[in-house]
Structures are given as C-alpha cells and as structure tokens.
Amino acid sequence: MGKSVWGMILLALVLVLPGCSRTEPEPEEDWALTGTFDVVSTAQDGRTVTYTMRGVEGKYGFIDDPFVAGQGNKYMWHFWDESGKYGGKKLQVEATNREGKTVSVFEGGLGGPNNTATQHTPSTMMLPSAGRWRMTVRVGGEVVGHIVVDVKAPG
Numbered sequence: 001m002g003k004s005v006w007g008m009i010l011l012a013l014v015l016v017l018p019g020c021s022r023t024e025p026e027p028e029e030d031w032a033l034t035g036t037f038d039v040v041s042t043a044q045d046g047r048t049v050t051y052t053m054r055g056v057e058g059k060y061g062f063i064d065d066p067f068v069a070g071q072g073n074k075y076m077w078h079f080w081d082e083s084g085k086y087g088g089k090k091l092q093v094e095a096t097n098r099e100g101k102t103v104s105v106f107e108g109g110l111g112g113p114n115n116t117a118t119q120h121t122p123s124t125m126m127l128p129s130a131g132r133w134r135m136t137v138r139v140g141g142e143v144v145g146h147i148v149v150d151v152k153a154p155g
Contacts, residue, residue, distance in 0.1 A: 031098065031132055034147045036064050039078070041115040051115055053078060055147050060137060062123070067133075067151040072126035078117035079110065079139065086110055086119050089140035093125070095133040103128060105135060127151045 037057040043049045055061020055078075062075040079086050093105040106123045114120035127133050130153040137144045 030146075031134060031148055033132070033150060037061070039116055049115075054149065056145055060144055061147070067125075067127050067149055068154050069130045069151050070126065070128055070154060072124045075123050075125050076114070077110075077121050077123055078115060079119040079144075080116070081118045084118070086139045087112075091121055091123075092138040092141070093123075093135050095127055095135045097127075097129065097131055097133050101129075110139065 034054055034056075036052050036054050039051045039053055041049050041051065052064045053061035054064040058080050060077070060079045062077045065073055065075060067073070077091060081087075087110070089110055090107060091110055092107050094102055095105050096102045105125050105127070108121050108123060110119040110121050112119065127149075130151050132148060132150055135147045135149065137147060
C-alpha cells in the first residue's frame with residue numbers, strides 16, 4: 001500500500017475512534033458503601049455528644065441517618081479544611097444510582113465551624129428510589145469526593 005492509502009486509513013481512524021465509546025462496568029470499590037466514623041463534640045450546655053458521620057474521616061461527611069426512598073430528611077454536612085479554601089463556598093451534591101440515573105440532591109453555602117469541623121451546613125436530602133446511590137460532593141465546583149449510601153424502600 002502506498003503512503004496515501006495509509007494516510008487515509010490513519011485519518012479515518014482519527015475521525016471514527018473518538019466517536020466510539022467502550023462502556024465498562026465501574027469498579028466494585030467505586031460502589032462500596034461508605035463507612036462511618038464518630039465525632040465527639042461539646043454541646044452548648046457543656047455535655048459531651050458523639051455524632052456518627054458517614055463520609056471520610058478528617059475530610060467530609062454528614063451526620064448519618066438512614067435514607068428512605070422518596071422521603072426527605074435533614075442531614076448536617078461537616079468539612080474539616082484547615083487550609084480555609086472551602087470557607088464561604090457553595091456545596092453541591094448530586095447522586096447517581098447503579099442504573100445511571102443522576103439527580104441533584106443539595107446545593108447551599110458552607111458556614112463556619114461546628115462539631116469539630118471547620119465548615120458545616122444543614123441540608124435536606126432525598127433520593128428518589130431504593131438501592132445503592134453514589135453521591136458526588138463538590139465544594140466551589142471542585143469534586144471533593146464521593147459518599148455511597150444504601151436507600152431503603154418506604155414502609
């Protein structure tokens with residue numbers, strides 16, 4: 001084959017291959033249930049209080065409470081950010097289930113310290129269906145990490 005034939009083949013591959021997508025299942029560890037950790041804090045009345053958080057210890061998480069499909073619940077988000085780069089920024093949380101459905105779960109600004117965290121914000125979150133969901137956590141538009149939860153069927 002001449003140079004022009006190889007050039008045409010190469011050009012065809014360059015134009016065709018980007019349009020092809022290979023779908024592979026996500027690694028199982030990406031869907032592993034996120035663990036919990038305890039935070040010991042002092043309440044306003046001086047009592048010692050222990051909160052169980054779901055997330056990544058020392059980085060981010062929310063006070064753990066079960067998710068029930070279609071039912072909103074209050075969750076307090078906490079961030080441990082000694083650099084101060086999260087201060088005053090917007091928290092955005094979206095979730096994707098194993099079938100690929102993605103929903104916006106929460107958007108709101110981060111406030112100051114609470115329960116040993118450097119930033120926090122109260123939220124109301126709801127996931128629409130039972131099963132495993134992976135939440136993508138963004139602060140100021142930057143992905144901070146993920147939290148994987150199981151959502152129970154109502155009743």
